Amino acid sequence: MTSKYTPLKDHDTPIKVLFTGYLCAVGVGYFFALVQILFTHGMADGEFGLSVDDIVYSYYGNRSGTVLEQKLNGSMKANAPEQERFEIIRWVREGADKDDYVDGGIDKIIESRCVMCHNKDASGIPDLSNFETLKELTKQDEGATFASLTRVSHIHLFGISFIFMFIGLIFSFSETTTVKYKCVAIGMPYAFLLADILSWWLTKIDPMFALLVILAGMGMGVSFMFMWTISIMEMWFFKPVFVNGPGMQVQNWLDSLSKGKNKEKFEQVGKLLVKAWNFSYDFWKVKLQPQAFKAYNHAKSILKEKLKNKSVE
Numbered sequence: 001m002t003s004k005y006t007p008l009k010d011h012d013t014p015i016k017v018l019f020t021g022y023l024c025a026v027g028v029g030y031f032f033a034l035v036q037i038l039f040t041h042g043m044a045d046g047e048f049g050l051s052v053d054d055i056v057y058s059y060y061g062n063r064s065g066t067v068l069e070q071k072l073n074g075s076m077k078a079n080a081p082e083q084e085r086f087e088i089i090r091w092v093r094e095g096a097d098k099d100d101y102v103d104g105g106i107d108k109i110i111e112s113r114c115v116m117c118h119n120k121d122a123s124g125i126p127d128l129s130n131f132e133t134l135k136e137l138t139k140q141d142e143g144a145t146f147a148s149l150t151r152v153s154h155i156h157l158f159g160i161s162f163i164f165m166f167i168g169l170i171f172s173f174s175e176t177t178t179v180k181y182k183c184v185a186i187g188m189p190y191a192f193l194l195a196d197i198l199s200w201w202l203t204k205i206d207p208m209f210a211l212l213v214i215l216a217g218m219g220m221g222v223s224f225m226f227m228w229t230i231s232i233m234e235m236w237f238f239k240p241v242f243v244n245g246p247g248m249q250v251q252n253w254l255d256s257l258s259k260g261k262n263k264e265k266f267e268q269v270g271k272l273l274v275k276a277w278n279f280s281y282d283f284w285k286v287k288l289q290p291q292a293f294k295a296y297n298h299a300k301s302i303l304k305e306k307l308k309n310k311s312v313e
Helices: 013-039 052-059 067-072 082-093 098-103 106-113 131-136 146-171 179-205 207-236 238-243 246-258 263-312
Strands: none
Touching: 013 146, 013 207, 052 179, 052 207, 067 082, 082 106, 098 106, 098 131, 146 179, 146 207, 179 207, 207 238
16 A cells, blocks of 8 residues: 655655754753753752652642742752851741841842842742842742743643644654554643643642652653654664664564464563553552652641641730
8 A cells, every 4th residue: 555654764865854953952952851840840849859749849839938948948059058048048937027138138148149030030930129029938838829830831731732743743754653553652742741731730739649740741751752762763773773673573573463463472561561550559659659648748737737826826
């Protein structure tokens, strides 16, 4: 049967250069996006590396302290020496009075350490040259606001959808993947994108959904890498990988499974998938779920204690 499309390996060289340039650019962009996550959300608990606690603090908030304290001990920790951070935190805990802001020299610390980025010309971040804006950050840390979630959600939905549309378009010209698997690979990132955005809102309401943020992000990453790798390999390394290399062996193995052959191998794959599922479930039950429960119960106990103290007063 005549092919209804031109496979990636048979495209003219200028088209392949165009596709490759786009894939390399978004690949580098995706890498820096991951780095940016590590230095923002990954520092929410004050320690480098992304964890469930980081997600909880970023969206639900760390209800045991103020927004300014959490930032100074988290993602903004490297931007000011310990003594200056201590002075700001002490001012916050003493009531964040406007007179003390000037008399205690806090205004000079903010001016020299923060306003260079957090000013009226910056978009998407608070203007710390305005005292009223700074005062809002001395309240209890309740994570991302609904306004910021709305802004970031629509930006991500529009932007990432376009990225995956073009990656999926390029990948659709591949010939080493069956139509069924193509549909799954092209549709996966959109499903995980929606799950990712939804998980932000759910985590804002209840920290138990923090794990969903990580899983949805991992799903997008896996689908991105799969389509990116197959597209690059077919354009420039088709023969050494898919004809003379391991790609052909994998393809023959998949074809034999789809035709009902090698029943024993198919059963082995099923057993491996079951083992992988059991491992993932055990990892969730033993490590990830206790962390989420711990963060949730900690925030809940702090909130109850504060409410109790207020009622006594």
